[in-house]
Amino acid sequence: MINEFKDFIAKGNVMDMAVGIIIGAAFTAIVTSLVDDLINPIIGLFTGGVDFSNLFWVMGGGEYASLAQARDAGATVFAYGSFFTAVINFLIIAWVVFMLVKMVNRVKASAVRPDDVAPEVDTGPSEKDLLIDIRDALRLRA
Incomplete structure (x- = not known):
């Protein structure tokens, strides 16, 4: 183990x-x-x-100065501002990661030089081409 x-x-x-x-x-x-x-x-x-993170609606009624006070009081809150802030943060983070990946891909592409790429090797005729040649040669004999 x-x-x-x-x-x-x-x-x-x-x-x-x-x-x-x-x-x-x-x-x-x-x-x-x-x-x-x-x-x-x-x-x-x-x-x-x-401050979008402090936008909320108390579902059971009541007035609170902040989202933290409403939650501390045990009120049922619909914290749409926190969600909106999380979505904005996600979009910003996704954009930064996208730009980072794009930059890394550009660096990788520039690191590959034509000398690093193996030249294509001509392997000759395919198996099908050889069989067609054999068939044609046999037809000429007959």
Whole structure:
């Protein structure tokens, strides 16, 4: 059982996955900062400083100054602002990841030089071509 575990850990895919998770966690901190510290203030500037995450509707009635107060009081709230903020954050993160993947693909494409590409090798006629030639040669003999 220990040998099977060693084989499992030693596989390249597991190590690649671990590196991906670690890089993903670090990247998440960067993107979160980008969204919270740079993009959301710009959106707030255009919307007049409205904090979408604090938009809510109390379903059972009642008035609360903030979403946190309503939740602390145990009120049933429809927190549409939090959902809207999550959707905006997702779209921003998806755009950043798209741009990152696009950049990586461009770097990979520029790294492949024509010398690295194997030339096409002419393998000669196909099996079908050879059989047609044999058939034609047999017809000429007859």
